Amino acid sequence: MEAAINAKSLKDLQRRNSASFSPNLALRVHRAISWVKRAEASQDDPDAAFIFYWIAFNAVYAGDSFGSSSKGDMSEFFAKIIRFDKDNVIYDTIWTKFPGPIRILLQNKYVFQDFWNHYNKKPGYDDWERNFDRDNSRIRKALQYRNSTKILEKLFARLYVLRNQLIHGGATWNSSANRDQVRDGHSIIAMLVPLFIELIMANPDSEWGGAFYPYLPE
Numbered sequence: 001m002e003a004a005i006n007a008k009s010l011k012d013l014q015r016r017n018s019a020s021f022s023p024n025l026a027l028r029v030h031r032a033i034s035w036v037k038r039a040e041a042s043q044d045d046p047d048a049a050f051i052f053y054w055i056a057f058n059a060v061y062a063g064d065s066f067g068s069s070s071k072g073d074m075s076e077f078f079a080k081i082i083r084f085d086k087d088n089v090i091y092d093t094i095w096t097k098f099p100g101p102i103r104i105l106l107q108n109k110y111v112f113q114d115f116w117n118h119y120n121k122k123p124g125y126d127d128w129e130r131n132f133d134r135d136n137s138r139i140r141k142a143l144q145y146r147n148s149t150k151i152l153e154k155l156f157a158r159l160y161v162l163r164n165q166l167i168h169g170g171a172t173w174n175s176s177a178n179r180d181q182v183r184d185g186h187s188i189i190a191m192l193v194p195l196f197i198e199l200i201m202a203n204p205d206s207e208w209g210g211a212f213y214p215y216l217p218e
Contacts, residue, residue: 005194005195005197005198006036006040006194007033007036007037007040007194010033010036010194010197010198010201011033011037013198013201013202014029014030014033014201017201017202017204020204020205021201021204022204024208024209024210024211024214025200025204025208027211027214027215028059028060028208028211029059029060029197029200029201031056031059032056032057032059032060032193032197033056033197035052035053035055035056035059036052036053036056036193036194036197038052039052039053039056039190045174046182046183046185046186047166047171047173047174047182047186049186049190050162050163050166050182050185050186050189051163051166051167053186053189053190053193054159054163054167054189056193056197057189057193057196060193060196060197060200060208061074061077061196062212074153074156075149075153078148078149078152078153078156079149080206081152081196081199081200082148082149082152084199084202084203084206085148085199088146088148089195090148090152090192090195091146091148091151093191093192093195094148094151094155094192095143095151098187098188098191101183101184101187101188102155102184102188104180104184105155105158105159105181105184105185105188106136106139106154106155106158107136108158108180108181108184109132110178110181111158111159111161111162111181111185112128112131112132112135112158112161113157113161114128114131114132115128115132116161135154138150138154139151139154142154152192155188159185159188159189162181162182162185165178166182
């Protein structure tokens with residue numbers, strides 16, 4: 001399985017395998033690939049591309065649990081994805097082929113929610129630096145033991161902070177103030193989300209959940 005996957009290769013795989021897809025899986029994959037294609041058309045706009053890739057991620061992740069999704073749901077999703085990744089493509093992508101931006105992002109306090117909680121004077125976050133160091137220590141341990149599920153959990157926790165900054169108006173479009181995390185976040189999610197979609201299509205018999213907003217013909 002090649003790590004460099006794009007909307008066209010995903011669409012080709014979808015056409016070849018669609019007969020084995022349930023209606024819900026077919027819908028979710030179709031939607032996810034459409035957003036990957038839109039993200040690829042925005043490569044010169046990392047803010048927009050990151051958002052479009054996140055929508056693609058939601059299309060295959062959230063399913064019918066969207067209204068009550070939690071960290072546990074995401075952990076379960078990642079564990080399932082890693083279980084099907086027999087060739088360790090995700091691990092190799094993260095730590096062999098693409099380590100620089102990921103390491104930089106994980107060391108960036110501006111995508112660590114405890115930092116912002118402390119900055120905004122929420123009680124209980126005076127020790128955010130200790131939490132930051134502890135979190136990064138857990139990531140190093142996950143790397144040492146090749147715990148790809150834990151790595152994805154920690155990585156997407158940071159990406160989720162970036163997602164919130166963009167979606168909720170906590171950043172200026174094309175701002176120089178947050179270029180590093182947007183650039184690296186875009187590069188990371190652009191590599192991982194298509195991999196997730198490919199692994200899901202390669203394992204259609206697993207229970208991936210329904211579509212929270214199903215297609216309803218008029």
